[in-house]
Amino acid sequence: MRLRIPAIGVDAIVEAVGVTASGELEVPVRQPWDDVGWYRLGPRPGERGSAVIDGHLDRPGGAPAVFWRLRELKPGDVVQVLDTQGEWWSFRVHALAYYPPTQAPLQQIFADTSGHYLNLITCAGDWIASEHQTQLRLVVYTTLIT
Template sequence: MTGSGTGRRAGLMACAAAAALLFTGCAGTSAPEDGTTSSAPSAVASSTAARTDPASTGTPAPSVSTAPGPAAAATPTAAPPPVPAASDPVSLTIPVAGAKSELLHLGLREDGSLEVPPEGPGSPASWYTGSPAPGERGPAVLLGHVNATGGGPGIFADLRALEPGDRVEVARQDGTTAVFAVDRGEQYGKDDFPTLEVYGNTEGPELRLITCDGYDPATGEFDDNYVVYASLVR
């Protein structure tokens, strides 16, 4: 495991450079363990309720009382967790999936694509060293395979089963553990990957778990990426 420079903490990179950051190392020789080839939108992804503008439908807007009344009580909001000091990640645990892995530290290939972890025994996950360390402000990026070479599940075999609120724990070199809660999961075609949404800077510490999806048995390739978004809770 190798350390990395602190330059990543100034932000990920310009959009043009980030556009190459696809997880392209999942060319497989066998289907995922459950044999699925799902391309349906993730059940984890949150939906937005439709809103209707009364003016656009001709429906009169409700009258608003101008009579004085008691002030509405302010809804308390939870304070965000403090941003911990920088420390590189050591290992990843997803308790609900029973998944645990040491984290390799990997960067970019010469062609600008992400270096991906090996698919051998254990199929470890990796931290992309061009992203913030987990717990720092911004999106920390972790990569892993859905299956291992020669059969068997990869560290992210059950990524699609994660639900909002599920915890993801990252042990760090300073002895602390950054704990994240899943917000949602999304499947993206590799030709339509939303680079800025996945890699763009965020106000607080967040996590991106990225693997391959959309297995095509005709080609033995994965055509999509699956991304889990999570936010620091402590």
């Protein structure tokens, strides 16, 4: 699978990811900073429900990673996914939202079955050294273009 977001120059390999031992969505492991991860326990992009893809914001030391420019997306921008059958699926951005990681609407992000969605996730906000994580998560909500 591949993910393309022309508006911010993303063209990345999609790895299948699951959950960590502590219950969080895993991140890509083969090329952690350049690949993105599709949540394999949820729907595939294009299927009914909420498909989810995550990617790193930055690398250790702070250099940009694959989703560094995710925050630049605007409603109306196009996101494309090439599936394993060679078919392209196109989605349109309809909202961006920032959440503290423990206060995110997980049902909406992972389990909204009212349509065909693809939600993109990365980190945002300041780095909190004591927690070894950023203050926020960015979720870009997109809807399948029919």
